[in-house]
Amino acid sequence: MNLEGRKIIVNKSGAELVSMLNTPEGYRDLMPDSLQSFEVRDQGFKFSLKGMPEIALVIDEVTENQVVLKSASSSLDFSLKGVMNPVNENQTEVQLLFEGKFNPFIKMMVEKPLKNFIDALTDNIEKI
Template sequence: MNLEGRKIVVNKSVKDLVEMLKNPADYKDLMPDSLQKFEVRDNGFKFSLKGMPEIALQIEDVTETEVILKSASSSLDFTLKGAMEAVNENQTAVQLLFEGKFNPFIKMMVEKPLQNFLNSLTDNIEKI
């Protein structure tokens, strides 16, 4: 299952954005309003949103063009990528890409909430 957030432009340089996204604590500011719990963990974080189970993510890789978060749970196999491209030295184009390997039943249950989550993250990234 692949989902895409809309492409946005952030008024930060790629370097500043990458520095921010290396720090697990900084993800709390990007979470939706329905955030109920946020806990920084070793190279990642765990969070829960209203009406959803806890999700643990690890920062797997951070490069000059993308940040890759991976599920810390072996029962859920997915990645969330933030693809970044410099527009100029003070602006960066960003798009969130979700890639998950779910059975058809799970996909049917999580597709809409995940798309809403991506949209909310995108909105919050746009505000920074």
């Protein structure tokens, strides 16, 4: 299952965004309003949203053009990638890409909440 967030322009350089997203603490302010808990863990974080199970993510890969978060759970195989392309030295185009390997039943249950989550993250990234 693949989901794509909309492309947005952020008034920060790619280096500023990568610096912010390279630490687990940088994700707290990007979470949706429905955030119920947020806990920083080794190289990642665990959070829960209203009406959804707890999710643990680790920062898997960081380059100048992308940040990849992966599931910390071996039972769920997915990643969330933030792709960044410079527009100019003070603006960056950002798009979130979700890729998950789910069975059809799980896909049916999680597709809409995940799309809402990606949209909320995108909205909050746009505000920074």
